[in-house]
Amino acid sequence: MESAPGVWEIVQAGAAELLAPGRYRLTRLLRGQRGTEGAMGNPAPAGARIVFLDTALASLPIAEADLGIPWNWRIGPASRPVSDETYVAQAFTPAGVGLRPFSVAHVEQPWRKPRTPGDLTIRWTRRSRALAADNWGGLEVPLAEELEAYEVEILDGATVKRVLSVNTASAVYTAAQQTADWGAPLGPGDTLDIRIYQLSALVGRGAPKSVTLTF
Template sequence: MVRIEGGEPESALEAAVLGGANAVAVETAAGWEVIQYRSAALVGSGTWALTHLLRAQQGTEVEMRAGAPQGATAVFLDGRPARAEIGRSERGLPLVCRAGPAGAAPGGGGFREVGFIPAGVHGRPWSPCGLTIETTQAGRSVRWTPRVRLYGDGWDGEPAAVDPLRFRVRVLDGEVVVRTFEVEGSSLLYPLAAFASDFPRGPGDEARIAVAQWGEGFGWGVEASVGLEIGRV
């Protein structure tokens, strides 16, 4: 449910939404989640119900899990908002954004300014998918599939990797990190001896494996995690 100022939202065909139409950025406690909607219906004066949602678009699952409270800001990404072209070297630095009439001097009348710190989320690697753990005689075999962050949805051929195939695999017991691996590729053997050393009494319900991909100029991306199941070796 959103209260909208300005233009009215429009419903779209499913194919158009899957092609990127009807995107909205919603402010959460962890940043901005990008969602898409298929149907828009007027339910009150300036109030619309957006339904058939696609959540956590563009790798914003961290923001989705944080959730947006009632009264949060939503910005329709319909082509009118301009992209701020900010270099990697300015990520994390306090900057000032000024906006005003086109062609006017930035310090002149009609301009407003706001301070902000760019996080460079557009360069954040997405979390891997298909994370699985299999118990073997040698230990735990961990596998995952990287997601291609840019131009990965073409129909012809396999998409080219955008981010390096470098991954951090963390073994956690609750919030405590008990072991960390770095690998190049999409699989890892968690050796039986290491497993026994990390969990001499066996893993509890909060034990899990978390995998994140490295992004040049950003660092480690969003983690995918799965429970470290107990099985017969």
């Protein structure tokens, strides 16, 4: 479902009721599937485009080396030559959105490390595109990336004050860093806006997770 121009959300329905030819009522919805929860904040307008995902769907033959390179497509019936008037020209630049890591989940309120007054530790839970991640019996989902790496942006409104780079699902925001950013370590009653990305060696930053932490 296209919730905004070029912004697509994958939605599953537990039931589809036929109301009229080509018209259905979908209920028991599961929204934001396969990492598309970022599109849920955009209400789909009336008449929004919907693509039914079934076995007819096929991946385009695009190599990893072609990501970010503009393509000019001609789309039409396979039974006719590409010069036929039924073909439509379409410019397309593959971005590899289906390869980028999902946003992280379950960001915990920060806690202060013992023996290091003022340091804050921020923790989260990794998500994974691997099909084995749907196994509810596992303690942790597979990595599905060459290396585990994250970037945590410390935000002041729209301004990025600092980026913490880590290779585990936690980051330490030291008292010295807090003082450099805000004039003093954060304390009770303060809030902190952060944005977390898991990194991919192929496509860079994954989908962001934005959170406001309260102390």
